[in-house]
Amino acid sequence: MGKQMTEMLKGTLEGIVLAILADEPAYGYEITARLRDQGFTDIAEGTVYALLVRVERNGLVEVERVPSEKGPPRKVYTLNPKGQEYLDEFWQTWDFLTEKLNKLHHGRNAS
């Protein structure tokens, strides 16, 4: 993956995953697959699992073990209120950044 993408994902990947969970609960393997479908082809499984461990440790999600027909049991993650609040903050921060960067990108300014 591009080095720039790697760095830019720091801070945003977490928001992306939480946004996916806000849409509907999901488990790690599924999240990884969905990310790939959506164009993030180079995100490693290990990255997602480590991230999920982190958001669980931070109390942003609820976890439920669900048996699978084909493989080990799944850990299904659900966004909880604290996670939703955290996600709202994420979008605020993201909006702030996009506003500033759009100005820099297009608004060849006359300071």
Next chain:
Amino acid sequence: MGKQMTEMLKGTLEGIVLAILADEPAYGYEITARLRDQGFTDIAEGTVYALLVRVERNGLVEVERVPSEKGPPRKVYTLNPKGQEYLDEFWQTWDFLTEKLNKLHHGRNAS
């Protein structure tokens, strides 16, 4: 500063600074001041200088020492062709991310 902002700046702050330099050459202290003017009120001076050392080491900028009337000599940074190319890649990566995140934010999808 918000922890989310701190993490989100990783990868983007470098692009922001390079974009500022693309507009016109500048020195560290000036860049810090300009960032503050543009709303990044909490970016520490040390952060900017460390970033400038890095982009210089990576050969993205040219450096010229210019005496100052009031203070130590300034190190004026100018974006070079390699830096411009790197900045173009940055905008591509940024556009990719914004597209995906906009879909996640608004487009409550029908996968």
Next chain:
DNA sequence: GGTCACTATTCAGTGGTACTATGTACTAGT
């Protein structure tokens, strides 16, 4: 003439995040 304020740069140490690479474990098809 000593302190304060502003300008200007540098650097050591810290914490957080994504990546690499690998390992574990269950199921099904051959």
Next chain:
DNA sequence: ACTAGTACATAGTACCACTGAATAGTGACC
């Protein structure tokens, strides 16, 4: 048995922004 697909876990690495402090020059004020 062997392979492939599903599913989760983790140690080690690299990179980046932040904290906090140090260094150094100039001008102004008392």
